[in-house]
Amino acid sequence: MITNKIKQFYRLFGQDENHALRNFQRYFPEPYTLNEITHDTAEDFVSHNEVANQALLIGVEIGKAVAFQKRQVLLNAKYSTKMGTFAQKKIGHLPQEQLCLALLDAQLNVIGWETVFVGTVSHVQASPREIFQRVLKANAVGFMIVHNHPSGYVMPSKADIVFSQRLATLGQQMDIHLFDSFVVTHSDYWSMSEKKQLKKLSRSNQG
Template sequence: MKKQVFSFYKALGEDAAAESARFNLYFPEGYDMLSMDAETEADFVSENPRVNRALLHALFAGQMMSKHAQKRLISAKHSEAFGHFAQAELGTLKQEQVFLALLNTQLELISWEVVFVGTLTEVSASPREIFQRALHKNAYAMIIAHNHPSGKVQPSAADRLFTRRLHELGQLLGLPLLDAFIVTKDAYWSRVEEEGPFEESDFA
């Protein structure tokens, strides 16, 4: 968002550095524009009424569109859309990270969060932590995704074992694992796309 704000002020001929610094005082990194109260909005707009009002409208609209798009794209029936989404989110990360997508009964995204961060080449993930988060959010199902900084998109033996454990626990808890993704900067791998839906025989 910082780059967008800077570019916005610069395009309008404002002192982009000064205006961006002021913006960051009101809205630090990670601030949810949709939760902004009327007093904060009024104070910020008063700093530069014409420009700041337009900026807030643009950022608010952007966050609304982003949230709407995220709800639509996560579906077990549309793995390609999720694969590209996960690739955009994780593909360029320098450390291996595991992200968890939690879904409701309509297969809409209700949570997308990092659950583990590893070294350059490996990550140590706990199924217990994953299911704790899923149950806390009252999720219906889940999808797991992690990146390979090495650029190799194919799953390792450890990746397959981890997916197997998540599937088995999900079956026991009634919280199914719908798919498992691996992403790099240039590609993604989907367990369901490459090998078909999970079946008990897969893990015999």
């Protein structure tokens, strides 16, 4: 795979990919040797093809840096009060409905906050497919969803509850847990987990 990527790299520079690959392999016969490169080796390698080889080594360094990056922990969402307050500050004041996704790790840390949909003053059209795609892409253990009510009325509508229960059901089938579904306004929040609205679904499904 690395060999093909190296060839593709030089091909994009309009160069003889096979010749460039042979030169590359003289200096880096095994992939792990890129982790052990010395200053002298790097200078000698670059001298054969200054622009392309320098660009390649910069790309390698960027790849190493990215590999060690982790998602930032925004807060711990173990307690709904803390999560509800956080969500209020994020979207409770907005004039349009938004549906946001809180991505969670195994310790219920929020490792991602993403706006999935933006709707009208009173409606947002949401797709479970889009939500679960984002959860899987982040390799999250579970998630919470949050949407705002610009009207200031914090109680969820029947459609809000049905949609949240649908996500809970799909999550159970995929082993991706929906921990809570929030509605927020500028002054309040509503937790469906607190109100046992998601647990009711779980019991009914098992029956």
